[in-house]
Amino acid sequence: MLLIFARAQSHVPLKILSIEDGTVLKDFNHLLHRNKKVDFIEQFNEKLLVKQENENLQILDVQNAEVKEVGRTEFMTPSAFIFLYENQLFLTFRNQTVSVWNFRGELVTSFEDHELWHSDCNTNNIYITSNQGLIISFCKGDSNNEQVSGKAGSINISNIWTGKCVAKINSSNATLDEDKKQTRIQNQMVVDALEEITSLYFDEERNEIYTGNNHGLVHVWSN
Structure with missing residues (x-):
């Protein structure tokens, strides 16, 4: 389960919890572009999809911190x-x-x-x-x-x-x-x-x- 906390100016605090017992599996900050609203943050297993207004889609693997980006003209919100x-x-x-x-x-x-x-x-x-x-x-x-x-x-x-x-x-x-x-x-x-x-x-x-x-x-x- 993904917990999304109130964003700071340049990042948003995130936690991933175990559904079974509430154990914190991952606790980290995801960097954001300043002064741009977050369109969505979605979790799918170990993948995190993050999209800000007029920015590329980011696909983050929370296990190894690898990030893939999809151009904003290819992937619109x-x-x-x-x-x-x-x-x-x-x-x-x-x-x-x-x-x-x-x-x-x-x-x-x-x-x-x-x-x-x-x-x-x-x-x-x-x-x-x-x-x-x-x-x-x-x-x-x-x-x-x-x-x-x-x-x-x-x-x-x-x-x-x-x-x-x-x-x-x-x-x-x-x-x-x-x-x-x-x-x-x-x-x-x-x-x-x-x-x-x-x-x-x-x-x-x-x-x-x-x-x-x-x-x-x-x-x-x-x-």
């Missing part, structure tokens, strides 16, 4: 992180885009068709599979489809390693499990179900996706 502990990678979310990085400061994956719906990265609408191979998100829909309202998006499933979109649920390919419904009514109900999704969950055992939307409705998407 994200709005959220998701750490992939199984694969020793981390996801960053910025301006509705997702990127995958390793702890050498290298960009591993950019996604070809995974523009997130929410600009502020609401991670309630994102699910990472247990093997950390797929990301499932509520994404921007097909803007060329005149039948789809501006509030309807799509559920995109992408490979984290390749960035390829492997599946997509949208108003063009989803149907209701109600045979008696007319096609036009079915299409509109599917569009409604893809509007303003506020939460998303994937049941890996049943191979079903559950979504909840702003209207208080829950939908199950299944093969």
